Amino acid sequence: MPTYQAPLRDFQFILDEMLNIYEQQHLEGFEQVDADLVDAIFQGMADFATKIMLPLNSSGDAQGCKIEDGQVTTPQGFQQAYKQFVEDGWATLTCDPEYGGQGLPEVVGTFVTEIQAATNMAFAMYPGLTHGAYSAIHAHGSAKLKRKYLPKLVSGEWTGTMNLTESHAGTDLALLRTKAEPCGEDVFAISGEKIFISSGDHDLAENIIHLVLARLPGAPSGVKGISLFAVPKFWVNEDGSLGENTGVQASALEHKMGIHGNSTCVMVFDGAKGELVGEAHQGLRAMFTMMNQARLGVGMQGLAQSDISYQNALAYAQDRLQGRALSGVQQPKLVADPILVHGDVRRMLLAQKSFNEGARALVGQQALWIDQAERHQDKALRQQASLLAALFTPVVKGFITDQGFKACVDAQQVFGGHGYVHEWGMEQFVRDARIAMIYEGTNGVQALDLVGRKIMGDQGAALMTWAEQAKQFIEESRTEPQMEKYSQTLIKNLGDLEKATQYLAKHAPSKPDVLGSASMAYMQLLGITSLTLMWARMAKLALRALASQTQEHDFYQSKLKTADFYMSYWAIQTRGLVVQIESSAEQICEYDAALF
Known part of the structure; x- marks a missing residue:
């Protein structure tokens, strides 16, 4: 069986030395955060994950989930593990204290998530999606909806899902057909079928809150007519008790390549009772x-x-x-x-x-x-x-x-x-x-979102803000001669990024398809350049630590040597990506479809 050791020292290095999170007291929720608390949280999750989650990873993969009469059961051991996960309070870490959360920073919760996802990705998806449902309701739900759903989602007693995809509507949600009909005061009957729904049904929690995209009667066509609804598996009565099934059921489990321990379901909503989250026709925003x-x-x-x-x-x-x-x-x-x-x-x-x-x-x-x-x-x-x-x-x-x-x-x-x-x-x-x-x-859609909305959409304002921060780092490093090679590599990467951005800005107005054909290479280019900045920052910290005769010589020497390798292996790839964009983006667009 594979083994795992949580990278706790690396967490400390990033949070304390690189991001200085213990000096962020001007951020709400950071006031009581100190290294002892954060280290204890990381160690606690490392212990739980290696002792409980990791042993279930292989067995969960082999057993998978099962469905009978619309009820899904998870692999052996998942129920007990999730029960302990909830009892230990792991679901509450970064949630609002008003609803039972601990209010810890996202940056702490993110590294806790890494430990979970490393040791048992399929299991970690159950609480992970629940946190996403919590976030959507917390940000967009009415006060009544928050009181109704958030305490149990925060505690982990209930879990959450998101239901977007339909067999004919994946990336293009404008094609969505699921309907929502008013059937009472602030209650709607949801009808339709969703596919690929992670954690769609299971035996880990007493209730599952499905966030479902659907169309109201008379809604505008396209994405502007989509609303978001909270559809519980079991209706939640005014006193908080659970009523009958609302009309939602898993009709099948998807047979898939991996994450067998997570219940990826086909969900059928047969007039299922739900409540509007946020404003009508603003579902995508929520x-x-x-x-x-x-x-x-x-x-x-x-x-x-x-x-x-x-x-x-x-x-x-x-x-x-x-x-x-x-x-x-x-x-x-x-x-x-x-x-x-x-x-x-x-x-x-x-x-x-x-x-x-x-x-x-x-x-x-x-x-x-x-x-x-x-x-x-x-x-x-x-x-x-x-x-x-x-x-x-x-x-x-x-x-x-x-x-x-x-x-x-x-x-x-x-x-x-x-x-x-x-x-x-x-x-x-x-x-x-x-x-x-x-x-x-999909990552192709992510890349298109990057170049279309995030780069061209604001005329590169966000990118320029980030690039200025990188240039400021370079300027601040001029007094340290050993930083010269890292700074020079970063300068070259930023130059390549600028060339690629200028290419898109020049050609996209007349040939918008260029954005799509160049987007994956551009995303890789920005990704590599951003890691070059990360490694330059880490190298600077390592050089200073080594100069101070640190007792952790091997840790910082490893950082420095790894930074050197990154610069010589990864960072040099940006030039090739620029050439790829400039030489092939238009060819991809112009290739005759009949010749494929």
């Missing part, structure tokens, strides 16, 4: 609160699966004896050298390690921007943080899950044939990680 929350979580899933894959690939490479190093025998007392001596194995492992640690820093920065956008006392800084968080949402979701999946494949490759069989667990990581590139908006 649902996107949940989806943007979910996209950060999905990005973390890509990182988490990459990290546990890397940890096990590294352990295997250190133990597996095959062949001899090209430079000569390294372990003469053994029948062969560990495969860690071989150049391509080292390349794959270093690519994973440098990606994982850089991506973790970016996800931490993204979570802090979200906290600042919601909690900062300065309105201008709130707006700036919101702008940056919106810009990087598709990058965190799309770029990190793309590269995270590739890292899982590399980790599997380190095992050779052993990575292809079930026993070692590597093939499960590959299968589970694959969905993160698809759900919550």
